[in-house]
Amino acid sequence: MRAVRKWFKDSPAAQTVLGFVLFAAVILSLNWGHTPGWWLVKLGLYIAISVAFAARRRRRDAEAAGTDTATLKSLERRIQRGTVPEDPxxxxxxxxxxxxxxxxxxxxxxxxxxxxxxxxxxxxxxxxxxxxxxxxxxxxxxxxxxxxxxxxxxxxxxxxxxxxxxxxxxxxxxxx
Incomplete structure (x- = not known):
């Protein structure tokens, strides 16, 4: 179970897949009268918008920190754990x-x-x-x-x- 949680925390692809499944469940429950093709088109649109917002947020955070996205990922993990890096x-x-x-x-x-x-x-x-x-x-x-x-x-x-x-x-x- 820990490996799955770590995978979801560290992988934007895993988060996208989870978002895809959750959005699919919501869209299916709200649009029973439409064809599965319509559900997939709506789902793809919602996922694309969500990924664009997440990428924009990550870029803004990296700019604010004055670092690249790889270091940003490390800093986010440290923020979640509440640890302070040694490097000045x-x-x-x-x-x-x-x-x-x-x-x-x-x-x-x-x-x-x-x-x-x-x-x-x-x-x-x-x-x-x-x-x-x-x-x-x-x-x-x-x-x-x-x-x-x-x-x-x-x-x-x-x-x-x-x-x-x-x-x-x-x-x-x-x-x-």
């Missing part, structure tokens, strides 16, 4: 990456509430049309997804703030 150049790149991500999180505070409101609106629209079962399901889904998103965001912010403190102290210790 890697430490500086990690500090820039942590500050970039904290800045991004502070600028996108509105995203979780906005997404939650959109999910809740689907439930409200279903209730207005009289489909109470769908409304209840979407309300439950929106509560679970919102809770998960808040938890993930707080956990990431805590980890990034901790690394910011540690990297900042190391930087100050090197100056004196």
């Amino acid at each position: 150049q890697e430490r500086a790149a990690m500090r820039r990456l942590v500050l970039h991500r904290l800045d991004l999180m502070s600028r996108t505070r509105w995203s979780v509430p906005a997404f939650s409101v959109m999910l809740a609106l689907v439930a409200v629209l279903a209730a207005v049309t009289g489909d109470w079962a769908v409304a209840a399901v979407f309300l439950a889904i929106s509560a679970v997804v919102t809770g998960a998103m808040v938890w993930i965001r707080r956990r990431a912010a805590r980890k990034l703030h901790h690394l910011d403190d540690v990297l900042g102290r190391d930087e100050l210790a090197l100056r004196h």
